[in-house]
Amino acid sequence: MSVELYCSFCGKSKSNTKALVAGPSVYICDECIDLCQEIVLERRKIKEVEALDKSAADLYRFLYSSTSGAFDRAVVCPHAILQEQTGLDEAQIKAAIDLLTERHMLQVMPYGKDCSLYLMDGLPAETKFNDLSQSYSIKANVLVKPNPEIKLFS
Missing domain, CATH: 1.10.10.10 (Winged helix-like DNA-binding domain superfamily/Winged helix DNA-binding domain)
Structure with a gap:
């Protein structure tokens, strides 16, 4: 019997995601990875703009x-x-x-x-x-x- 894996952030099951990346006792799906990447890029953009104005x-x-x-x-x-x-x-x-x-x-x-x-x-x-x-x-x-x-x- 296999155990269904879930994203530790949004709770989606592996079968409902395109990819599920495993870490030490945590998992993250492709959608949460995209969202995290967007947050990091957003913060970087704000810092760049803040340096200008x-x-x-x-x-x-x-x-x-x-x-x-x-x-x-x-x-x-x-x-x-x-x-x-x-x-x-x-x-x-x-x-x-x-x-x-x-x-x-x-x-x-x-x-x-x-x-x-x-x-x-x-x-x-x-x-x-x-x-x-x-x-x-x-x-x-x-x-x-x-x-x-x-x-x-x-």
């Missing part, structure tokens, strides 16, 4: 922390929240965005009045095109300030 690194950290993981890299954020959460003024934010865009770490799209859609790492967000309305729907994390006059959640 601390404001850009702060902005990137805030936006990255607002995403829900490696696969949802789109954030809709009002400019006021960006300023409040990063402590940066408009000129600093513009300079930070320019640097991050130049380094292909961020794409910015207007999203209404005083609000933008930020695509992390220049990666496309999950999108679907609607032929009927001739428009795209984009899966994104949306940041909003609570308003006591509007009940968003029950």
Whole structure:
């Protein structure tokens, strides 16, 4: 009788992964390896940007922390929240965005009045095109300030 092996990090069985690497009494699947590699690369990128401009690194950290993981890299954020959460003024934010865009770490799209859609790492967000309305729907994390006059959640 063989014992089924599992990833020590996510719990997936060997049969549900492409690869399972064994270590001393631990196992890691290919998906967790990819995620770990992405985390290491992300930290390296932030350190490189921080050496050039601390404001850009702060902005990137805030936006990255607002995403829900490696696969949802789109954030809709009002400019006021960006300023409040990063402590940066408009000129600093513009300079930070320019640097991050130049380094292909961020794409910015207007999203209404005083609000933008930020695509992390220049990666496309999950999108679907609607032929009927001739428009795209984009899966994104949306940041909003609570308003006591509007009940968003029950």
